[in-house]
Amino acid sequence: MNPIAQQLTVWAATGIITALGGYMLGWWRGYRRKSDAMQTGVRTLLLCKLEQMQRDMVANDGIADNAAKQTAQLVYDSYHSLGGNGHGTQVNQDIQDAPIAPRKPQA
Numbered sequence: 001m002n003p004i005a006q007q008l009t010v011w012a013a014t015g016i017i018t019a020l021g022g023y024m025l026g027w028w029r030g031y032r033r034k035s036d037a038m039q040t041g042v043r044t045l046l047l048c049k050l051e052q053m054q055r056d057m058v059a060n061d062g063i064a065d066n067a068a069k070q071t072a073q074l075v076y077d078s079y080h081s082l083g084g085n086g087h088g089t090q091v092n093q094d095i096q097d098a099p100i101a102p103r104k105p106q107a
Contacts, residue, residue: 009081021078022070025078039082039083042077042078043082043084044084044085046075046076046078046082046084046088047079047084047087047091049075050072050075050076050079050088050091050092050095051091053068053072053075053091053095054072054091054095054101056068057094057095057098060101062098062099063098063100063101064095064098064099064101065097065100066100068095069095069096069098069100072092072095072096073092073096075092076088076089076091076092
């Protein structure tokens, strides 16, 4: 291969590799941005669910059954794994600390 053809080949290969690297970096940044937004949205929805469960518990004279406590814990675990903490922790703790309704006698 003559020297000019060799230089052109190196130049073309360098350009292609640089372009692909730039494209991949841009794609990754966009993906991270969307992923971060998705995590924030899901975390917010999970917190809203916990707050709704707490409101339902308060409306039920501060009583939560075992199913509600278990669901609240599952929602909180997902919320916490996405980086949520603080307020959601307190909301979940309120639900977990609520008394359990006594079973009504069957007739």
